[in-house]
Amino acid sequence: MKAVLDSSRKYGAAKRKNNFLYYIRRDGLLYFLLLLPMAYILIFKYAPIYGLVMAFQDYNIFEGIRGSEWVGLDVFRFIFEQDSFYRALKNTLVLNVLDLIAGFPAPILLAILLNEVRQAKFKKMTQTVLYLPHFLSWVIIGGMVYLMFSNGGMINNFLSSFGLEKIEFLSRKIPWLITYIAVGVWQNIGWGTIIYLAAITGINRELYEASDIDGCSRLRKMWHITLPGIKSTINILLILQIGRMVSIGFDRPFVMGNSLVSDYSDVISTFVYRVGISSGDFSQATAVGLFQSVVGLILLLSANFVAKKLGEDGIW
Template structure:
């Protein structure tokens, strides 16, 4: 004997069928009306699929003793042996902590700088002066990382201008690029100088959409400049800041490999050796492809976990999220 609840469920599901069909038809009609937009989008989708998704099968070598002659499908399967080898290696904690420290300090110190630059640029009313300032602060972003590293070695060398200036107060020069204690400061400070100006473009664009009537009303009500910045400009920037912060958390394991590798010396390795440089040395230079792939996959998984966690935390705080 059928229960009343079963009949109710069947009736409800049958009643919902026309609605589902209408939704499908509306989606098909929308695609037909806007097929040109989908044609414009198609090359990007195909490109991402070819260059980002198809190569993913290559992560299989992280679970193998990969041999170039035998190929991916012919190499011996070893499971999690390479992951275990990396996690139990004597220098694992040092490399892992170096990566976390560099990324965390760069995020904590560097993340607010573009916001402050955007807020200050927003207060410049003369368009000509504003453009000149933007040109100056954006320019370092377009300097090659190799050139940046060369500049740092030149300026911070024992015979460089920085030590020449410090020589007025000290007896002997400081070997900045050889001391592990100075590496993080040099890395983070140069990164902020190079990228903060360009990173502020997003915030400047967001502030340009602020309704000027809000500032006019706040000024009439007697609000000071700092009060208007806090209650108007910062509120406008909050959604953008939330999304960029989540992305920054997701990339916390991806410290800039190029600059870290270029700034490395034999003496500052205790502070400069990070996961990316370790993968390069073991995976490419030493030819241990499987071990390098395993370490890289470990790094990616940690970044994915941080990204999802940050997104969920921001979502619970009722902020703007990625999904």
Template sequence: MQRILRPKRFNQLWPFYLLAAPGILYFVIFHYIPMSGLMLAFKEYSPFKGLINSSWVGLDNFRQFFGTSDFYILLKNTLLISLLNLVIYFPFTIILSLLLNELRLKVFKRVSQTIVYLPHFLSWVVIYGITISFFGPSGVINHYFTEWFGGSANFLVSNEWFRPLVIFQSIWKDAGWGTIIFLAALAGINPEQYEAAKVDGANRFQNIWHITLPGIKSTIVILLLLRLGSSMDSNFMQIFLMTNSLNLDVSNVFDLFVYHIGLEQFNYSFAITVGMFKSVASLILVLGANYAAKLLGEEGIF
């Protein structure tokens, strides 16, 4: 008779539960318990009355938010920055991973990886300081502009230059760090496939197109789905530092709006309303993209 395997008892698995406990507590305390504050979106919150006793207003906050012209400006600015990150930053990390993977000299490869990883550990304040040093009114770029063309460009206060600078900052700071998962996926490709392709006369570009990219396709899809889930989010600190009164037309995104409404004007209910809309929209995007991925034959994330 086939032996029936019983589940292990708790006293056998308690070390694993103990290791998982800090992570579980983190999510419970900082992610699930604060969800009770979502009811503020349906109330007119008053610090003197408290969360429970504040007057109930139903969907008035949502009607006010969707009825203002700010909603369309915020939606446009947020989605444009996310789209540029999706179209430029995300493929750049894949290309950088492929280039690093093609390096054959191990010492040079490790040094190159370390160099592209280092900017990730710099704070956005430092990144902004470097940006001013290069693109500010008296920065290096404007110095050469003045010397060569007799004029200067207003990079940091220009609507046209705001998005390119934000994408450039993201690529310089985090593209190297974003290659870690792709490099791990590339390491899992069977080397025998490359050897067989070499026997068939394939060159490096053919190897990349027919072996490397198909080998990491599932990883690309999963990371793309996760990025779509955060498409309604912007890097608040980066946007906050790059924003000024002259480029506010293109830099005002949902996260910045929540900061001004919630922390500067103390309109907590309205700020929670905006945050709740962002979360629901992100969930819809993830579910839709995951469903589309499954229709195309990919595994998806759930």
């Protein structure tokens, strides 16, 4: 009889735990804290999806979405016939690929080197200095770049004082491209380092102790323990970076670009600003945004598929 009662109590407890209301009563405060981020996602991420229909309309701001004329794929045909769109797309891909080549390995290398630093105060000070640029607005960074790299900037004045020829960092295409990539690496390297340092702390310390017993050098420990230990993090961030190959932020190319280097600085985000905001053609801007999203999704899925086929960790 006692065994039957015990089994019935266990069955009742299991049934209660499978009830959604049970978890609401038990963790009500945690679910309440979820309301704000859920509301943000619904309002700013999912609700605007309705506006994608503007890409298939001759959108009139006074008529609204429901009153605008439906034109099907005519907006996309018009965009794909413009040379300026292909130039913006090419520049976006070139800048993102160069950012990937120069900027992606930089925080990995820096995180590994910082992990080897033994002086705690120096390590903390270095981390603080490296993280600071990530929290600066690109407007501020653009002003700093102008003061440093313009024809009358600090670097060119320094070169002139030694009788050397000035370098037109911001008005010639190749120097501007190098400056653009270098400033981007400087601005983002600290934030990427945070992620990789967090991944490094999750590596089993016994592996390092065993390597010390075997007499491994620091370089061998970095190559055989640290890098394999953060490989999954590297794979995930690389896949996400590939998924953003067709997207690019507006502020960086807009602040650093100018008419003299527009052949390199005019990217998709500035193209959307020019045709969508300046010209008021919201249909074109929406169509380009939809194009970016679809191509980005295809790249993301393809990169994840290839990673899984190669036996590496993917996003899912």
